[in-house]
Structures are given as structure tokens and as C-alpha cells.
Amino acid sequence: MATKIPEAGHVIKYSYxxxxxxxxxxxxxxxxxxxxxxxxxxxxxxxxxxxxxPITHTxxxxxxxxxxxxxxxxxxxxxxxxxxxxxxxxFNKFTWPGYDIRRLDTGLFSYGVLPEKLIKEIIxxxxxHAKNHKSNPVVRDD
Numbered sequence: 001m002a003t004k005i006p007e008a009g010h011v012i013k014y015s016y017x018x019x020x021x022x023x024x025x026x027x028x029x030x031x032x033x034x035x036x037x038x039x040x041x042x043x044x045x046x047x048x049x050x051x052x053x054p055i056t057h058t059x060x061x062x063x064x065x066x067x068x069x070x071x072x073x074x075x076x077x078x079x080x081x082x083x084x085x086x087x088x089x090x091f092n093k094f095t096w097p098g099y100d101i102r103r104l105d106t107g108l109f110s111y112g113v114l115p116e117k118l119i120k121e122i123i124x125x126x127x128x129h130a131k132n133h134k135s136n137p138v139v140r141d142d
Contacts, residue, residue, distance in 0.1 A: 004109075005048050005096055009119035010037045011077055011111040015100040016054045019090040022138045032102045034079060034111060036086050038126060040096065048096040051137060053122065057082045065089045065129070067122050069114070077111040088125035093137035100140060 006012055015029035035052040042048050060066035066085035074084060094100065101109055114122070129135045 005040055006037045006050065006110055007113075008037055008039055008123070009114040009116070011035065011055065011079075011114060012037060012052065012109055013102040013104055013111070014052055014092070015102065016052070016092055017100075017138050017140060018054065019136075019138055029100065034077075034084075035092070036114060036122060038091055038123070049093060050096050050098070051091050051093050053091050053126070054087050055079075055084050056087060057084055059083070060085055060087060060089075064125070067118065067125055069118070073115060073118065079111065086122050088122060089129045089133065089135050091126070091135075091137050092140050094140035098140060 011034050013032050014035040015032050016035055017026060017029045021030065034055040036055060038051040038053050040048050040050050055069065056066075066087045066089075069079075069084045069086060071081070071083075074081070092100075103109060104111065113119075126135075
């Protein structure tokens, strides 16, 4: 299984469970997708919790709910050429390595890292939504 723990800004392949799917009782994501690591936290017991944000081709319903990934960044990461957004209004939380991470065709778990400026923009947006909309993670450790 994975040994190196991804940090903020790493893009991993993950079976993301959307909040609306979770609310309807689903426990598994419908498909594997790139996700941006928001944060990793190490507990006193030595376990690491990851918070990941979904990356989607579907534009957010409100432009403030997501951050578009520049095409050059997508190309560098080896993602497709379609426009994509990191959604900043919801996220999954799980103990690393978890059951839902997926290995890429290269055998790695990470496509690479987003640019620092983009990471800061994403974190700022997530903090804004958490503060103003009380967004909650979907906990995937059950």
C-alpha cells in the first residue's frame, strides 16, 4: 500500500463520495476521480487523517464554490484536456491510506502537486465556506 503520505496540494486518485450521495445513504463513491489533498493531520496515536476535495469537469453551480485548474497545470499533472474545477464546498475525510485511494497506471498514488498559489486560493475558499456555510466532511472510515 502507499507509504508516502500526500500533503496539501497533492492530487490523488480516489473514489470520492459526494455529500448528496452520502445523504441518500450511499457509502461508496460512484467513480474514481482526481482529488486534491486539502490537509493531512497526524494524531497523537500516529494515525494520519486526510481531507480531500473533489475535482470535476462539471462547473460549480456558483462560481464561488470551486476553483478552476489552469490547463497548463492539468497538462503537467497528466490529466485530460477538459476544463476542471476543485470543489471547495465539500470534502471527504479518511484515515490514510484508506480503502478508496487508487493507484495510477504509473503505479503511483499521486498525479503530482498543484502550484502553491492555487493551493492557497483553494484553502482560502474552503475556509470561507466552512466559516459561512458550515460545510461538513463526509467521513469515510466507517
